[in-house]
Amino acid sequence: MEAASKPILTHPDFHTRNIFVDKDDPAKVTGLIDWPHAAVNPAFIAGTETPDFGELLFFDKELDQTKSQEQPDVANGVERCAKAWALLTSLCPKLDKGIKLDERLSKFFAGPHFDRIIDECALRSLLINLEDAWEKLGMPGVCPYQSSADHRKIMQSMIDERDDRHRMRRYLMRALHCDSDGWVAKEKWDPNLPVYRETYKEWVETCLKEREENETEAEARETADRLWPFDLR
Known part of the structure; x- marks a missing residue:
């Protein structure tokens, strides 16, 4: 270190x-x-x-x-x-x-510098990674952060959702030739807009089609909106 x-x-x-x-x-x-x-x-x-x-x-x-x-x-x-x-x-x-x-250390200590620790999911996922690797990293004693099995299950669901949002963002960046925040050059706005709206429509339809048995259509739409990385709908 x-x-x-x-x-x-x-x-x-x-x-x-x-x-x-x-x-x-x-x-x-x-x-x-x-x-x-x-x-x-x-x-x-x-x-x-x-x-x-x-x-x-x-x-x-x-x-x-x-x-x-x-x-x-x-x-x-x-x-x-x-x-x-x-x-x-x-x-x-x-x-x-x-x-x-080791990236479990570097990502934890560099997180604040890059504004990556912006929510509970980001912070706790880094802490869990440290907890799991505590002995392997040669750290003394026991990790001061201890997570329960129930909490890990909840966190895994949050992490999966975050990763899904990240994959969607990367896909849209390539499909729309935009930056990670959705910015596109002025000359590309008009041709990109129909593609953007069509992609969003297909995404919502996919979420509705693949929703869980106990999930309502309204809940599936809410999930689709939550995972969609950009503001425009």
């Missing part, structure tokens, strides 16, 4: 949208923007986030069905980027140690 907590100066939002490259030579970086919030933080804070170009790509059978012939080349390119990012981080010893810190 001490090694992963050493200070490091990092870019706050090191993703492709903030990286400019030469139009004739994409391998040549010409500039980085959005530096105002750059800060010195413990290395594990930078280590909890992977830039979008360093993440492996998961194809969607519906969204990517027309690009099946391109998928091997795209996947190969993404894999090379992920390996390049892993190599670059290994050349920065402080960052490398921050990345290698």
